[in-house]
Amino acid sequence: MSATELLFRTDAYAADFEAEVLAAEPGRVVLDRTLFYPEGGGQPGDTGVLRLPDGREFKVTDTRKGGEPGEVAHVLEDAALLLPTGGRLAGRIDWERRHRLMRMHTCLHLLSAVIVAPVTGGAVGDGYGRLDFDLPESPEREEVEERLNALIRRDAPVSFRWITDAELDAQPELVKTLSVQPPRGHGQVRLVEVEGIDLQPCGGTHVRRIGEIGRVHIAKVEKKGKQNRRVRLEFPTNRTTIN
Numbered sequence: 243m244s245a246t247e248l249l250f251r252t253d254a255y256a257a258d259f260e261a262e263v264l265a266a267e268p269g270r271v272v273l274d275r276t277l278f279y280p281e282g283g284g285q286p287g288d289t290g291v292l293r294l295p296d297g298r299e300f301k302v303t304d305t306r307k308g309g310e311p312g313e314v315a316h317v318l319e320d321a322a323l324l325l326p327t328g329g330r331l332a333g334r335i336d337w338e339r340r341h342r343l344m345r346m347h348t349c350l351h352l353l354s355a356v357i358v359a360p361v362t363g364g365a366v367g368d369g370y371g372r373l374d375f376d377l378p379e380s381p382e383r384e385e386v387e388e389r390l391n392a393l394i395r396r397d398a399p400v401s402f403r404w405i406t407d408a409e410l411d412a413q414p415e416l417v418k419t420l421s422v423q424p425p426r427g428h429g430q431v432r433l434v435e436v437e438g439i440d441l442q443p444c445g446g447t448h449v450r451r452i453g454e455i456g457r458v459h460i461a462k463v464e465k466k467g468k469q470n471r472r473v474r475l476e477f478p479t480n481r482t483t484i485n
């Protein structure tokens with residue numbers, strides 16, 4: 243079956259690419275390659291534009307995993323638009339939004355190193371994010387915020403490497419998230435390492451150095467059930483209401 247080459251896996255900093263239409267239905271298009279990250283692992287799908295060779299541009303309002311394994315579906319603003327299969331086009335993601343998502347996503351890796359407890363859930367939004375921890379007591383808000391910002395100031399590099407499913411099975415302590423297991427069945431799992439701070443399997447997009455995250459604020463520590471504590475983060479410049 244058709245599969246989309248995930249260009250963001252090799253370069254999370256690229257914004258422009260060219261591709262061919264593999265499959266299309268009204269309002270949705272699957273490309274042979276893409277920089278648009280499809281919603282998954284708590285990170286929202288990318289937005290941006292697709293441009294035909296004649297210069298016409300179409301807005302992409304969301305990106306989802308496609309109907310077939312390995313496919314990425316670009317959701318078009320015009321729900322009636324049907325792009326021709328086999329046609330060439332250029333794409334550009336909304337880079338500023340993606341960079342904010344990458345900063346927050348990477349910041350959640352750091353939070354999982356500051357609070358040492360199993361992660362039961364999480365989500366990334368534009369300017370905010372949260373992680374849920376399996377913890378009987380609430381961590382102290384100011385202390386978590388201080389330690390998190392101290393880590394960010396270390397400006398450690400972020401790197402990737404691939405291991406086999408069998409190697410991951412031999413190191414179950416790498417998997418911190420109980421609710422989101424790393425994708426298996428492809429034989430290989432991508433490990434994301436924040437040097438000296440965190441190492442875990444993850445398919446999301448990350449900043450190159452954690453100093454790029456900038457200062458973060460712990461908005462709230464909430465009790466969500468007897469064994470569950472929800473920690474909400476936000477960037478000080480973005481006070482969007484969080485859910």
Ligand SMILES: [Zn+2]
Pocket residue numbers: 347348351434444445446447448
């Ligand atoms: Zn990640």
